[in-house]
């Protein structure tokens with residue numbers, strides 16, 4: 215039996231440029247990067263360095279100005295907006311720092327939301343969403359609205375929602391930034407476990423203890439990336 219490690223994310227000379235009056239600002243400056251299937255990569259760097267821009271370009275939330283972004287074999291620049299939405303729904307689970315839950319919907323309804331675009335019927339969607347809530351330990355909070363949940367519980371709903379469509383890649387932009395350290399550790403344990411079960415995990419974080427668990431740490435500075443050597 216042969217075993218190949220495949221790059222699930224491949225960036226070639228990617229730039230993201232903003233025009234500010236007469237000035238051009240490179241939020242991403244000629245970034246090349248490759249992430250293998252099943253890797254756990256931590257992304258660090260100062261505020262404003264381009265971390266979220268990088269995560270957004272990889273996730274198809276934002277388009278690169280130039281260069282190639284290939285995720286799970288799809289060249290994102292060749293996709294229409296509709297195709298990008300489908301790609302995101304199928305391939306990427308995205309966890310926002312601010313949770314981004316629908317406040318007038320229950321936990322279960324929030325997790326069911328991304329499944330509306332799938333071919334599942336309502337009963338199957340509900341079953342799948344319940345399963346995801348169970349996975350994050352929130353079965354007993356399925357009918358609570360976000361305002362009736364703690365910060366850590368809200369983040370777990372957001373993770374369940376990101377997992378609902380069984381994505382290949384999980385991208386988390388400071389997932390523990392709004393949590394106290396105990397809640398943060400719980401969320402990290404959960405993400406780590408998902409990675410051990412095979413999901414490719416990218417976490418943007420300022421937290422050294424998260425970075426120390428990652429297989430690789432990438433630092434973003436002024437829109438450029440480099441892999442940190444942790445043995446130095």
Ligand SMILES: Nc1ncnc2c1ncn2[C@@H]1O[C@H](COP(=O)(O)OP(=O)(O)OP(=O)(O)O)[C@@H](O)[C@H]1O
Nearest residue numbers: 232234239241259260261262263264265266267268
């Ligand atoms: N729409 C925009 N127009 C112009 N500049 C922008 C725009 N969006 C982001 N930027 C700039 O791009 C740079 C990178 O932003 P980004 O959000 O990626 O930073 P970050 O590393 O995630 O920072 P933080 O740690 O504070 O979240 C910043 O300097 C920001 O000011």
Ligand SMILES: [Mg+2]
Nearest residue numbers: 265266267387
């Ligand atoms: Mg950011």
